[in-house]
Amino acid sequence: MIDFVDLAAQKRHLGTRIDDAIQTVLAHGQYVLGPEVEALEHRLAERVGVPYCIGCASGTDALQLALMALEVRPDDEIILPGFTFIASAESVKLLGARPVYVDINDDTYLMDSAQIESAITPRTCAIMAVSLFGQCPDFQAISTIADRHGLAVIEDAAQSFGARQHGQCSGSFGTMACTSFFPSKPLGAYGDGGAVFTRDADLAKRVRQLARHGESSRYHHDRLGMNSRLDTIQAAILLAKLEIVDAERVWRRQVAERYDLLLHAIGIKGTPRILSHNDCVYAQYSIRLDHRDRMQALLKAAGIPTAVHYPLPLYRQPAVADPTCWLPVTEAVCHQVLSLPMHPYLTSAQQEQVVTVLRDAYMFG
Numbered sequence: 111m112i113d114f115v116d117l118a119a120q121k122r123h124l125g126t127r128i129d130d131a132i133q134t135v136l137a138h139g140q141y142v143l144g145p146e147v148e149a150l151e152h153r154l155a156e157r158v159g160v161p162y163c164i165g166c167a168s169g170t171d172a173l174q175l176a177l178m179a180l181e182v183r184p185d186d187e188i189i190l191p192g193f194t195f196i197a198s199a200e201s202v203k204l205l206g207a208r209p210v211y212v213d214i215n216d217d218t219y220l221m222d223s224a225q226i227e228s229a230i231t232p233r234t235c236a237i238m239a240v241s242l243f244g245q246c247p248d249f250q251a252i253s254t255i256a257d258r259h260g261l262a263v264i265e266d267a268a269q270s271f272g273a274r275q276h277g278q279c280s281g282s283f284g285t286m287a288c289t290s291f292f293p294s295k296p297l298g299a300y301g302d303g304g305a306v307f308t309r310d311a312d313l314a315k316r317v318r319q320l321a322r323h324g325e326s327s328r329y330h331h332d333r334l335g336m337n338s339r340l341d342t343i344q345a346a347i348l349l350a351k352l353e354i355v356d357a358e359r360v361w362r363r364q365v366a367e368r369y370d371l372l373l374h375a376i377g378i379k380g381t382p383r384i385l386s387h388n389d390c391v392y393a394q395y396s397i398r399l400d401h402r403d404r405m406q407a408l409l410k411a412a413g414i415p416t417a418v419h420y421p422l423p424l425y426r427q428p429a430v431a432d433p434t435c436w437l438p439v440t441e442a443v444c445h446q447v448l449s450l451p452m453h454p455y456l457t458s459a460q461q462e463q464v465v466t467v468l469r470d471a472y473m474f475g
């Protein structure tokens with residue numbers, strides 16, 4: 111049996127650490143904003159290398175809180191890639207702002223920074239740069255453009271906790287960065303959760319306030335905020351998982367390198383390219399195939415789970431559509447991309463099984 115993401119194998123590896131962490135919370139009973147939340151925020155900020163981390167209820171909330179803290183207003187424009195998870199654009203639309211989509215690079219699936227400048231208008235207030243599938247886009251290029259035009263940069267780091275660029279951690283790029291603790295992400299809880307990172311003390315204060323009903327002091331509310339808190343039990347689970355996240359990053363990379371070798375040996379060229387200076391955490395291992403849907407069906411018939419990240423460009427998703435937009439690379443990638451099973455506990459035997467099905471499909475299909 112092959113799992114797309116094997117949380118049970120991870121749980122076995124963790125032994126009693128998760129159960130112990132949950133029992134501790136049950137014993138002290140501070141279910142909302144208990145001591146584990148603050149402890150986790152400190153640990154995460156320290157790891158990522160920024161002074162402030164604010165836990166919240168999900169990665170989507172983290173993005174919305176970051177945009178609210180920047181005081182994004184209706185009709186403001188946010189530039190983001192057309193190829194990413196819905197939440198990146200959803201957070202923009204929820205505030206009445208307009209997502210402006212730019213294309214991606216063909217071999218990394220990352221936002222093409224060369225296309226950002228021509229998308230800037232007087233209404234542009236931020237660039238949302240997505241660290242997709244576990245690797246960061248070119249933040250040097252993106253920051254240079256942002257600085258030149260006085261724009262904020264938000265890193266959507268939902269898929270990249272633990273990744274680095276030039277040795278610098280994902281979560282520390284831009285004005286603010288947002289991550290997700292959805293169970294299948296590189297640092298996943300056993301439910302929803304998220305966090306905002308920043309170096310800016312004022313923004314940190316504002317995000318925290320916005321996440322607590324805009325409260326300035328008990329029952330006094332200065333701003334329209336939301337209720338978005340990281341659950342204490344989830345924080346306790348994340349503290350336990352944080353202890354193995356470095357080891358898991360190494361294992362993910364080994365799994366990816368084995369896929370690279372096995373797939374190149376059967377002539378599949380569409381394996382992910384990792385930018386030099388990038389340390390990728392392989393939140394997904396997504397390859398490109400002709401006849402993707404048929405390949406996916408063959409894999410499924412052989413008991414191998416896969417996923418399509420993502421079948422539609424965001425500008426063609428009704429909820430966040432932009433009918434004036436059409437991006438050729440995004441279009442091609444949406445038709446061809448297929449994510450293979452990827453997690454730190456995938457064995458080489460399981461990977462060979464996956465690649466054998468792909469090989470047979472190519473030779474006899």
Ligand SMILES: *Cc1c(COP(=O)(O)O)cnc(C)c1O
Pocket residue numbers: 168169170171194195197198240266268269289290291292302303304
């Ligand atoms: C998962 C994800 C999010 C949203 O995170 P949730 O915790 O599920 O709300 C945002 N952006 C990207 C790129 C994601 O992959």
